[in-house]
Amino acid sequence: MTLNRRLFLHTATAAALAAPAVLADGHGKPRVLVIGGGPGGATAARYIAKDSKGAVAVTLIEPSRTYFTCFFSNLYLGGFKKMDDLGHSYGTLAAKYGVNVVHDWAVGVDRDIKSVRLASGASLPYDKLILSPGIDFIEGAVEGWSLATQNAMPHAYKGGSQTELLKAQIAAIPEGGRFAMVAPPNPYRCPPGPYERISMVAHVLKATNPTAKIIVADPKSTFSKMGLFQEGWADSYPGMIDWIGQEFGGSNVSVDAEAMTITIDGEETKVDVCNVIPAMKAGHIAEMAGVTDGNWAPINPADMSSKADPDIYVLGDAANQGDMPKSGFAANSQAKVCANAVRGALTGSKVFPAKYTNTCWSLIDTDNGVKVGATYEATQVKIAKVDGFVSSTGESAELRKATYEESEGWYAGIVADTFG
Amino acid sequence: MHVRPSIATLAVIVMASVAWSCVAHAEARAGKRGDADAGARIFTQCKGCHEVGQGAQDRIGPHLNGIFGRKVAAHDGFWYSQSMTRAGHDGLIWTAKTLDAYVENPRALISKTRMSYGGMPNPQDRADLLAFLRMFSDDPANIPEAAPTVQGADHDISPDTRALVGDAELGEYLSSACVTCHQIDGSVQGVPSITRWPTEDFVVAMHAYKSGLRLHPVMQMMARRLSDEEIAGLAAYFKDLD
Numbered sequence: 164m165t166l167n168r169r170l171f172l173h174t175a176t177a178a179a180l181a182a183p184a185v186l187a188d189g190h191g192k193p194r195v196l197v198i199g200g201g202p203g204g205a206t207a208a209r210y211i212a213k214d215s216k217g218a219v220a221v222t223l224i225e226p227s228r229t230y231f232t233c234f235f236s237n238l239y240l241g242g243f244k245k246m247d248d249l250g251h252s253y254g255t256l257a258a259k260y261g262v263n264v265v266h267d268w269a270v271g272v273d274r275d276i277k278s279v280r281l282a283s284g285a286s287l288p289y290d291k292l293i294l295s296p297g298i299d300f301i302e303g304a305v306e307g308w309s310l311a312t313q314n315a316m317p318h319a320y321k322g323g324s325q326t327e328l329l330k331a332q333i334a335a336i337p338e339g340g341r342f343a344m345v346a347p348p349n350p351y352r353c354p355p356g357p358y359e360r361i362s363m364v365a366h367v368l369k370a371t372n373p374t375a376k377i378i379v380a381d382p383k384s385t386f387s388k389m390g391l392f393q394e395g396w397a398d399s400y401p402g403m404i405d406w407i408g409q410e411f412g413g414s415n416v417s418v419d420a421e422a423m424t425i426t427i428d429g430e431e432t433k434v435d436v437c438n439v440i441p442a443m444k445a446g447h448i449a450e451m452a453g454v455t456d457g458n459w460a461p462i463n464p465a466d467m468s469s470k471a472d473p474d475i476y477v478l479g480d481a482a483n484q485g486d487m488p489k490s491g492f493a494a495n496s497q498a499k500v501c502a503n504a505v506r507g508a509l510t511g512s513k514v515f516p517a518k519y520t521n522t523c524w525s526l527i528d529t530d531n532g533v534k535v536g537a538t539y540e541a542t543q544v545k546i547a548k549v550d551g552f553v554s555s556t557g558e559s560a561e562l563r564k565a566t567y568e569e570s571e572g573w574y575a576g577i578v579a580d581t582f583g
Numbered sequence: 584m585h586v587r588p589s590i591a592t593l594a595v596i597v598m599a600s601v602a603w604s605c606v607a608h609a610e611a612r613a614g615k616r617g618d619a620d621a622g623a624r625i626f627t628q629c630k631g632c633h634e635v636g637q638g639a640q641d642r643i644g645p646h647l648n649g650i651f652g653r654k655v656a657a658h659d660g661f662w663y664s665q666s667m668t669r670a671g672h673d674g675l676i677w678t679a680k681t682l683d684a685y686v687e688n689p690r691a692l693i694s695k696t697r698m699s700y701g702g703m704p705n706p707q708d709r710a711d712l713l714a715f716l717r718m719f720s721d722d723p724a725n726i727p728e729a730a731p732t733v734q735g736a737d738h739d740i741s742p743d744t745r746a747l748v749g750d751a752e753l754g755e756y757l758s759s760a761c762v763t764c765h766q767i768d769g770s771v772q773g774v775p776s777i778t779r780w781p782t783e784d785f786v787v788a789m790h791a792y793k794s795g796l797r798l799h800p801v802m803q804m805m806a807r808r809l810s811d812e813e814i815a816g817l818a819a820y821f822k823d824l825d
C-alpha cells in the first residue's frame with residue numbers, strides 16, 4: 164500500500180516540522196513558489212506575504228497579466244456585467260504585499276532538488292510549492308471535439324477570450340435558431356455553472372430572439388440546484404429549454420464542428436452555436452509534478468498538502484477536495500487554510516485548525532438569485548461536509564433580489580480578498 | 584382599550600384550555616404567564632414612540648396592532664431601517680419568541696435598528712407586555728401558539744459568554760472566512776459591514792444567528808460552527824480594524 168506509506172511519511176515529516184523549522188538553511192528567507200494566479204494561488208500568495216510581514220519570500224507564477232474570472236462570466240453572457248468588470252491585475256499583490264509576480268508558464272517541477280522550470284528557461288528554487296493551476300480538459304471526452312475545434316465550438320469554461328467568443332456567437336444566432344450545450348460529467352468546475360449559463364443564454368434570447376431554442380445534452384441525470392433551475396426556467400423561459408438528461412440519451416453525444424451538428428442518442432441536429440464543456444482534470448502542471456492520482460491531486464485535508472509530497476500543496480479545482488465542490492469560493496477558502504499552515508511550517512507562527520466554507524450563487528433571471536452553501540472540516544479521510552443549506556423553490560421575489568445583491572457583494576469581497 | 588373583544592378571543596380561550604398542560608409545562612421552565620393588565624402599565628415605556636389600539640397611527644415607530652404573526656418591517660408606508668428591512672426579506676416573523684427577543688435586547692435581533700430603546704431584561708415584564716400586545720392581534724390564524732399569554736425566556740447570552748475576552752489573533756485567522764463576503768474596508772455592497780462594531784453588538788448578533796433566532800441561512804451556518812471563544816475572538820478582531 165504505497166498510499167499508507169506516503170501517509171505515514173507525511174505525518175512523520177509534519178511532526179518534525181511542528182517545532183519552528185529553519186528550512187531556509189543558508190539562503191536567507193524561506194521561499195514559497197505559487198503556480199497559478201486564480202482564487203487559489205493568488206489568495207495563498209497574498210495571505211502568506213501579508214501575514215508573514217516580509218519574513219517569507221513569495222513568488223507567483225502566472226502567464227496572464229490580467230486574470231478574467233470565470234465566476235460572473237455567465238452574467239457577462241447575460242448582459243449583466245461587462246468583460247472589464249471581470250478582469251483583475253496582479254499589480255496590488257506586487258506593490259502592496261511584495262509578492263514577486265512572474266508572468267510565465269511553469270513547464271516542469273523537479274521535486275528532488277525542489278525547483279520549478281519556466282518556459283523562459285529559468286529555474287526557481289522553493290522550500291514550499293503551491294499548485295493552483297485550475298483545470299484542463301480530457302482529450303477525446305466528447306466525440307468530435309478537441310482543443311483544435313474550440314473556436315468553432317467554444318467551451319468558455321476558462322475565463323476571457325473563450326467567453327467573449329461564445330457571447331459573439333450567441334448574438335449571431337439567426338431568428339428561431341438553435342443553441343446547444345454539451346454539459347460535463349462529475350466532478351467538474353462549478354457544479355451550477357452550466358445551468359446558470361443556460362439561464363443567461365435564455366435571458367438574452369428571450370429579449371432578442373424569442374423563437375430560438377436551447378438544447379442541453381447532459382451525461383448526468385440530476386444536477387446542482389436542479390429544482391430551482393427547472394422552476395425558474397418554467398417561469399421565465401417557458402418552452403425554450405430542452406434538457407436531455409442521461410436517461411434520455413444525454414450521455415450518448417457526438418459533435419461535428421465543421422458541419423455544426425450535434426448528435427444526441429443517434430439523432431442529428433443542426434445548430435447555430437455549440438457550447439461543448441468536456442470532462443475535466445487537474446491542470447497539466449499538477450500531472451507533470453507527479454502529484455495526481457487519476458484526474459485529480461489527492462491532498463491531506465488538514466492543510467491541503469499533497470499526499471505525494473509534503474512540500475507541495477494543491478489548491479482549488481486541481482485538488483481532490485473531498486466533499487467540497489470545485490468553485491472559486493472553495494479555492495479561496497482552501498488557500499487561507501494552506502497559507503496558515505505554510506507560514507507556520509516556515510516561520511513557526513501559530514497554526515489554527517482548518518475550517519472550510521463554500522457558497523455558490525446563481526442568477527436565473529433579472530433579480531432572481533439562488534444559492535447553495537456548506538461548511539466543511541478536515542477528517543482523517545477527506546474534507547467532509549458539516550452543515551449546509553440551499554435556497555428553496557417558491558421564495559419571495561424580495562428574497563431572490565436580496566440573494567442576487569448578496570452575490571454582487573461576495574464578488575467584490577472575494578476579488579479584494581484574492582488580489583488585494 | 585380592547586379593540587375587538589371578538590370571537591377570536593373566545594377561540595383563543597378554548598384553545599388555551601386544550602393546550603393547558605403544555606403551557607403549564609413551559610411555564611415551569613420559563614417563568615410565569617403574562618398578565619395583560621400589568622403589561623398595559625409596562626407599555627408606557629413604548630408609548631412615546633408606538634401606538635396600539637383603535638385608531639393607532641404610526642409615530643416615531645410603527646403602530647403595533649396586529650403585530651403577532653406579521654412579517655418584520657411589513658407595515659406599508661413606514662420607513663424602516665435597512666437592517667430591519669433586511670430581516671423582513673429574510674422572512675422573519677413577529678412571534679412571541681422573536682418579539683420577546685427584540686424587546687429584551689433590540690440589537691441582538693436587528694443590529695442597526697433605528698429603535699433607540701435599551702431593552703427590557705426582566706422576563707416577567709416582557710411576558711406581561713406581550714400578553715397586553717397580543718390583545719391587539721386579533722386573527723388567531725396569525726397566532727402560532729395557542730395560549731393567550733406568553734412566557735419570557737432568556738434569549739440573550741449568559742453573562743459568562745458576554746464577559747469572555749476575545750483573542751484577536753484567533754479572530755484574525757477566523758476572519759479570513761468572513762471577508763470573502765464582508766468587505767474588510769467596511770464598504771457595503773449587498774452584504775452589511777461588520778467592522779468597528781461595539782464588541783457586545785457583534786457577539787449578540789452572532790449568537791442570534793447561531794441559535795437560529797436570526798434567519799439568514801449563510802450566517803446561521805457560519806455561526807453554528809463557531810464556539811463562544813471564537814465569536815469573542817472575531818468580535819475583538821473586527822472591532823479594531825481601521
Ligand SMILES: Cc1cc2nc3c(=O)[nH]c(=O)nc-3n(C[C@H](O)[C@H](O)[C@H](O)COP(=O)(O)OP(=O)(O)OC[C@H]3O[C@@H](n4cnc5c(N)ncnc54)[C@H](O)[C@@H]3O)c2cc1C
Binds near residue numbers: 267319357447524
Ligand atoms: C461559467 C463559470 C461560472 C463560475 N461561477 C462561479 C461562481 O459563481 N462562484 C464560484 O465560487 N466559482 C465559480 N466558478 C468556478 C471558479 O471559476 C473556479 O472554481 C476557480 O477559478 C478555481 O480556482 P483555481 O485557483 O483552482 O484555478 P483558476 O482560477 O483556473 O486559476 C488557475 C490559474 O493558473 C494558471 N496556470 C495554469 N497552468 C499554469 C502553469 N503551468 N504555469 C503557470 N500558471 C498556470 C492559469 O493561467 C490560471 O490563471 C465558475 C466557473 C465557470 C467556468
